[in-house]
Amino acid sequence: MKKRKYPELLAIKGKMREKKVTYRELARKIGMSTNTLNSRLNGYSVCDIEEVNDIAIELGIGPNEIVKYFFPSMLRNETNFRNDGEEATREAI
Secondary structure (H helix, E strand, O other), X not given: OOOOOOOOOHHHXXXXXXXXXXXXXXXXXXXXXXXXXXXXXXOOOOOOHHHHHHHHHHHOXXXXXXXXXXXXXXXXXXXXXXXXXXXXXXXXX
């Protein structure tokens, strides 16, 4: 059995359901095999920047939403610094 190396992209799957787009349709539109897309979205392999861009365009994901959809762990673990130099951690959105 394959082991996941990356987080499953659940928000992308939700966006696909919202847009009524199948794995097969999306894969064809971005020039990727269905198996490769499945591997990417289920966390078995990682999308490169061009694939992220192609998927975002096809699903209508704006530039400001890419982190939310493709890098959700960055939102959960994001650390910011307040104006006074003290470290503050932002909770998951």
